[in-house]
Amino acid sequence: MFVNMKNQFLEDIETTKDILIPKDPLNRVIGHDDIVEFVKIAAKQRRNLLLVGPPGIGKSLLAQAISFHLHEPNEEITVVHNPERPERPFVEIKNRKEMESERIDIQKAEGDIVNAKDVPEAVAERLGFRCIHCGNYDNAYQSICQSCGGDKFSHINARRKHLGDLLGMFEMNSGPISFPQDRVTTTRVRNGKEEVVIYERIDGDNIKILDQDALEKRREIVDEKPKNVIIPLKRKLFIQATGASETELLGDVRHDPYGGHPDLGTQPYERVVPGAIHEAHEGVLFIDEIVHIAGLQRYILSAMQDKAFPIIGRNPQSAGSSVKVENVPCDFIFVAACNIRDIQYILPPLRSRIQGEGYEILMRTTMPDTEENVAKLAQFVAQEIEMDGKIPHATIGAVEILIEEARKRAKIIDDKRDSLTLRLRDLGGVIRMAGDVAIMGEDELIMEKHMNFAVNNAISIEDQIIKRYSSFENAMHKDLSSSQNMSNGKPNVPNENVDRSYM
Structure with a gap:
């Protein structure tokens, strides 16, 4: 029987295999209970969010959890051939009820x-x-x-x-x-x-x-204008667009070497490709490190304002450059994320739109060191193991070592005593290294020895450099090759003051 760590404590389990992993992504979020309430409101009221905090504290998990609480999509978007002006295809929007009626008609046509x-x-x-x-x-x-x-x-x-x-x-x-x-x-x-x-x-x-009715229905279906479904009814409600290019974000019209020739080429309506803003229609558009697409922020703002955005050919050398599809729906919940230092680079009108129709949230990097939060960290270990799928579960002793590491990191990185770190992505790396060591040793569980090894070795490259060379300056000096030193007219003589025990 699984143990719900929301109501139990660490001593109630033997291994992480005993821990219940919630189906609702919001219940898997560790240490941000107050923010979870805002996320629930955002899902119900369709509000935008700006999540601010360092990497690895759960911003993407929170954004993805919103989609879990949304209603299933109600509209399908189709691009329809325009026989009079093929380079200006029509947009056709059908809701679920209309599509069900159409499905019944097709069934009738099937006889x-x-x-x-x-x-x-x-x-x-x-x-x-x-x-x-x-x-x-x-x-x-x-x-x-x-x-x-x-x-x-x-x-x-x-x-x-x-x-x-x-x-x-x-x-x-x-x-x-x-x-x-x-x-x-x-x-x-x-x-x-x-x-x-x-x-x-x-x-x-x-x-x-x-019969006659079925034959007439078939004739009607055959006589329908050619069309291209770009946003199907059955689709994902969470679209990750971090680092997207202009065409990935806004859509494009594919090139046709025959220029859309009616006999040899591909018609414009068939070459229309939706962007992430269109694929997120009725769902969530999530962009982490929003400042990395600074030049595209104004387009996101326009899409949020109009809830529609045209799809055009974005390469001027392409046969699709003359094609434009007006008023393609893109009514999405926008969730952006960034670090504190990057807030200043977000387009002010975009921030104003988020503030006017949503919330800006500064995320925590630590949580109090309580029995309840220790139990939540144990749940986190079980979640990471299940999500990885390639490593065994952990003993309670191994979990306790990781929890002690969470205390140390809260004190060293964030200068918080009696706290547990919420920089959980880094802790996830420790868990995976411990699991890999257990697998290589053919052990059935992650034990204390595996977790101790991972705690001591799953460290950043910066920490590895300091540990080995004492400073970045020494590391950079030793990293120069002999030829590089000689090209500067200096022999490659090592610094006698540097500890060479690791060389």
């Missing part, structure tokens, strides 16, 4: 499925199901009847004129017919009116019947 015994006997004979000698039904592809041994098709040619008169079959006017047939076209009287009906043989012992 009814019946058993071979439920159609006229003459039709069953021509489709190969019924024996003309004994009247028994069997496999349509067997020419010899399994019941009487007779040739099922031997007398059909002799009866062609009679059947043609009986069924009014259109095929009677053309050349010879091979048996069994794949389809039979005839007429029937329904509600006092004669109508065309087609019987098609399908897999097994079934036959599809296409």
Whole structure:
């Protein structure tokens, strides 16, 4: 039985395998209970967020958790061919109800499925199901009847004129017919009116019947304008656009070497590619390190204001440069993230839009060292192990070592006593190294020795440099090759004051 660490403590488990991992991503967030409440509001009220804090404290997890609490998408977006101006395709928006109605119409166009015994006997004979000698039904592809041994098709040619008169079959006017047939076209009287009906043989012992209504529906579907679904109804509600290029963020129109020639090329509507802002329609658009796409922030602002943004060909040398699709919907919840030092580089109107329609949140880097929070860190260990999928679970002793490391990091990095660090991505690296060491040692669990090794070795490259060379200056001096030193007119003589015990 799994243990819910929200209500229990570390001593209630033996290994991290006993810990219940919540299905709701918000319940997996560690140390940001007050922010979680804002996230729930943002999901329900569709508010924008700016999350500020150092890397690795859960900003992306919070953004992704919003999508878990959103309703499923209600609209599908399609680009439709414009026969009068192909370079200006139309946008068609269909909601779920309209699509369900369309699905029912398509089902009608597909016809009814019946058993071979439920159609006229003459039709069953021509489709190969019924024996003309004994009247028994069997496999349509067997020419010899399994019941009487007779040739099922031997007398059909002799009866062609009679059947043609009986069924009014259109095929009677053309050349010879091979048996069994794949389809039979005839007429029937329904509600006092004669109508065309087609019987098609399908897999097994079934036959599809296409009546007048089904044929008309098929004709309507065929006559519909060509279209390209760019945002399907079934889609992800969380779009990660960190570091996206202009075309990835805003969309594009693919190049066609034939310039969209009606016979040789690909029509413009088929080459339209949505951007992340369009794919996030009705969902969440998340951009971490928002300052890295400084030149595109004004486009995000425009999309947030209008809730629609055109898709155009963005390469002036491309055949798609003349194509433009107006008013493509992009109604999304915008979640941006950055470090404290980068706040000044966010476009002021964009920040104003977030403030006016959402919240700016400064995230914590530590949490109090309480029994409840220690239990949450144990849950974090279990979550990281499950998410990795390649390392074993950990003993309580191993978890306690990691918790002690969380205390040290809170004190050293953030100068907080009686606290636990929330820079959890770095701790995740420690857990994975410990797990890898356990795997290489063929151990079934991460034990204290594995966690101790990881705590001492899973350190940043900066810390490794200081540990080995005492300072960055010494490291840079030793990193120069002999040829580099000689090119400066100086022999490569090591500094006698540097500790060379690691060389």
